Amino acid sequence: MSTYPQIAAGQRITAALLTSMLPTEIVKAANTDRVNNTFSADPELTIALDASAVYRVEFDLLAGGTTTADIQTRWAVPAAASGLKSVIGPGSTAAEGNADNVAMRTGVHGFTTTVVYSGVRNATGNLFRIWETAVLTTAGAGTLSLEWAQATTNATASRISAGSLLRVKRIG
Numbered sequence: 321m322s323t324y325p326q327i328a329a330g331q332r333i334t335a336a337l338l339t340s341m342l343p344t345e346i347v348k349a350a351n352t353d354r355v356n357n358t359f360s361a362d363p364e365l366t367i368a369l370d371a372s373a374v375y376r377v378e379f380d381l382l383a384g385g386t387t388t389a390d391i392q393t394r395w396a397v398p399a400a401a402s403g404l405k406s407v408i409g410p411g412s413t414a415a416e417g418n419a420d421n422v423a424m425r426t427g428v429h430g431f432t433t434t435v436v437y438s439g440v441r442n443a444t445g446n447l448f449r450i451w452e453t454a455v456l457t458t459a460g461a462g463t464l465s466l467e468w469a470q471a472t473t474n475a476t477a478s479r480i481s482a483g484s485l486l487r488v489k490r491i492g
C-alpha cells in the first residue's frame with residue numbers, strides 16, 4: 321500500500337507537509353457555454369500535475385444542453401499518463417424534459433476517449449450531473465484538464481455550469 325506523503329519518525333511537521341495531505345478542489349466560478357462541437361479545455365477545470373505521481377481525480381459536473389446538441393467530454397492529461405476513467409451521466413436514450421428519471425450511461429474508458437452524454441436538460445435552468453473519476457499515474461509533469469464540446473453543433477448553447485468541481489488528491 322502506498323501512502324502519500326511518506327512521513328518519517330521525527331520528521332518536522334510543516335504547513336507544506338500538512339497541505340500536501342489535502343485534496344485540491346477547484347469550484348467553477350462562472351458558467352461556460354459552447355455552441356460548437358470543437359473540443360477545448362474548460363477555462364477553470366484544469367490543474368498542473370507533478371511527474372512520477374499518483375492522483376485520485378474527480379470531475380463532478382453540472383451540465384445542460386438539448387438532446388439535439390448533447391455534450392461530449394474527454395480529458396487532456398500529461399504525456400504517458402496511465403489509468404482509466406469511469407463515467408456516469410445521462411445516456412444516449414435519455415429524453416429531454418424527462419425530469420429526474422433518465423436512462424443513464426456508465427462505463428470505463430481511456431482518458432482521451434470521447435464520452436457523449438444526452439443533453440436532457442436545458443442549459444439555463446434545469447441541469448444534469450456528469451461524474452467522471454479516475455486514479456491517474458503520471459510519468460512526466462503536465463496539465464490535467466476537462467475538454468468538452470457539443471456533440472453536434474447547435475445554436476442553442478450547451479453549458480458546464482458554475483458550481484462544477486474538479487477534485488484532485490495526490491495519493492502516491
